[in-house]
Amino acid sequence: MRFVIIGAGRVGLRTARVLREEGHEIVLVERDGALVRRARNEEFTVIDGDGSKEAILEEAGVTKADAVGALTSDLNVNFTVCMIANHYGCRTIMRIDEAYREEIYRKYADEVDEVVYPERLGAIGAKNALLGGTIRAVADIAPHLQIVELTITDDAPVNGYTISELELPADATVLAFGKRDGDLEIPSEDESLAAGDRLVVLADFDVLSEVRQLLVGADPEQIVTTAGSTNGGAS
Template identity: 30%
Template sequence: MRIAIAGAGAVGRSIAQELLAAGHQVMLIERDRAQFDPHSVEQAEWVHADACELSSLEEAGMELCDVVIAATGDDKVNLVVALLAKTEFAVRRVVARVNDPRNEWLFTEAWGVDVAVSTPRMLAAMVEEAVSVGDLVRLLTLRQGQANLVEVTLPEDTPLSGRPVRALDLPRDAALVTILRGGRVIVPQPDDPLEAGDELLFVAAADVEQQIRNALGC
């Protein structure tokens, strides 16, 4: 895929390196001369321009991109980039970084955002996940709140130990997608037994999270 990243700071460069390693074409757009450093990510295409200016995006060939990532440290800039990418260039997928959690409510389809990534909220979720056993932790919101990626670590005294996955009485709008066990990533099958210490990852609608807790005995 061809992917454009607005913002070539530490976050933008790190994303670019990961995507390049995965075989994608990456274009980094940066207006600040101090941040414009093509040698830091040599495989990427670098564009010295303001990603909030329509003419600059046209010259950069934004219409050829499959994905746009608004990764600057300014939420206002990220919203403008997202809106231009979606409305002016019909980019199929727009991902935007949220720097201030108070602004999350703005990062919706109305502003062209398909996926909003809140760095503070994700860090808080990672900390909570690291210290919480036996409780449901929301890791990531998907599709503007339509679903969440949630995790629970089964405690040592879980009544589910030894029971198969099919014994979980999950609600309709929830799916167990992965079991993390030690160093293994397990794609759950109906007859796979659950074990204490398993990390269970679910994709679920927000309004059924309590039902998941009930099914797990949380």
């Protein structure tokens, strides 16, 4: 997937790193020279300019982006970015600091696809919001290990299987299971899998696509991660 991230500060750069590790295409937009140089030193594509300007967003590839993350510390810039990105049909994610009052949050939440509090959610939370969908990253355990929560779909190859019949790749293991709208629990081998059920899986990044195909049933390039609150990393 293609993402444009506005802001190459702490939140934006960490989010970009997480997305790049999963093979996504990232373009950063930043107007602070030092932050531009830092991101470029990490071999990111960076557009030097004000992300609230439509011409800059077009240069960054907003016309082909799947989602735009406005992750600067400036609420006005973030909101303007999202309004422009919405015009181009992108999923829009806006950073808002916890210092803002609840009524301000509600006002902006109606205008964008998702509002995130990076101070609380961390880079994984911002990544989840950008991706949207039926899979939720819970935590990065190590450079190549991630815990994800997946929701079984009607098209999943394992729909109707029991836990004992589930054959995941060698570098993946089930940690918890929950029926639709039920609590997550230690899985029983006799539990059957149905659409809407959830599995929490620990997996190596190299086998995540295979795990997703089994449990979600979509093509790996079309699978996206569910937005949701998580405390998987610091902002």
